[in-house]
Amino acid sequence: MNKTRYSSDLTDGEWHHVKRLIPKAKPGGRPRTLIMREVLNGIFYLVRGGIPWEMLPTDFPKWKSVYHYFRLWRLQGIWKAIHDRLRGRLRRGLGRKPTPSAAIIDSQSVKTTEVGGAERGFDKVKNVNGRKRHLLVDTLGLVWVAMVHSAAKQDREAAKQVLAPLRSKLTRLRLIWADHAYTGPLLAWVEQLRQRRRVRLEIVKRQTQQQGFVVLPKRWIGERTFGWLGRNRRLSKDYERLTTTSETMIYLAMTRLMLRRLTAE
Numbered sequence: 001m002n003k004t005r006y007s008s009d010l011t012d013g014e015w016h017h018v019k020r021l022i023p024k025a026k027p028g029g030r031p032r033t034l035i036m037r038e039v040l041n042g043i044f045y046l047v048r049g050g051i052p053w054e055m056l057p058t059d060f061p062k063w064k065s066v067y068h069y070f071r072l073w074r075l076q077g078i079w080k081a082i083h084d085r086l087r088g089r090l091r092r093g094l095g096r097k098p099t100p101s102a103a104i105i106d107s108q109s110v111k112t113t114e115v116g117g118a119e120r121g122f123d124k125v126k127n128v129n130g131r132k133r134h135l136l137v138d139t140l141g142l143v144w145v146a147m148v149h150s151a152a153k154q155d156r157e158a159a160k161q162v163l164a165p166l167r168s169k170l171t172r173l174r175l176i177w178a179d180h181a182y183t184g185p186l187l188a189w190v191e192q193l194r195q196r197r198r199v200r201l202e203i204v205k206r207q208t209q210q211q212g213f214v215v216l217p218k219r220w221i222g223e224r225t226f227g228w229l230g231r232n233r234r235l236s237k238d239y240e241r242l243t244t245t246s247e248t249m250i251y252l253a254m255t256r257l258m259l260r261r262l263t264a265e
Contacts, residue, residue, distance in 0.1 A: 008048040013263035042066040050233025083251040100138035102175040106222030109151045117241035121152025141225040148246040155181040177218040
């Protein structure tokens with residue numbers, strides 16, 4: 001099956017990288033009849049096309065069946081696990097160690113829709129009413145932590161939750177680049193963490209006479225990742241009721257991107 005119907009469909013090479021990461025059907029009961037490659041194709045189509053679940057084309061499995069696996073594996077953490085495995089595989093293929101020694105933290109405020117749900121607010125700085133996507137990415141632009149919360153929450157406060165994995169994971173991480181929104185109490189919080197983990201937060205400041213758009217060192221990497229995510233219409237706004245669903249959509253978009261890169265050679 002090398003021919004694809006849609007640009008979001010998995011090629012044979014891409015499916016080879018992900019098929020072994022798909023959970024096997026539980027023993028006993030009714031056997032699994034769905035073709036799991038088609039389930040993934042339907043989910044990637046939805047993320048890229050930005051359509052509602054019930055508008056999934058009929059050449060995919062029934063939308064309720066596709067949504068069932070999306071929801072089930074979100075609750076079980078499967079999507080995040082698949083994303084992390086592929087990220088490690090991609091980093092090793094590029095000659096990098098599995099975990100980074102440097103990273104970039106950044107946020108993006110996006111509008112929400114009438115769907116409703118918790119964690120919504122107004123970002124006075126960006127003049128956006130909705131939610132904020134917070135990312136911790138490595139120097140390749142690959143996502144390590146994705147957190148979605150109210151746009152009203154300040155970056156310096158939300159960053160403590162984003163950087164929480166530093167206490168038990170990301171043991172090689174020594175340097176984090178950020179913008180001026182992460183100053184204040186966060187610097188003191190990282191300094192306390194530094195006494196145990198030797199991690200440092202470096203603020204990349206704008207030039208004093210800067211006018212208009214200027215590419216800033218290291219910070220452009222985080223902006224580029226948001227640009228990658230923006231290619232997916234499901235992420236043009238936050239359409240989800242739950243923030244955990246919003247975070248899963250980010251991991252799915254990055255999973256699709258990494259699969260393309262793993263087979264690009």
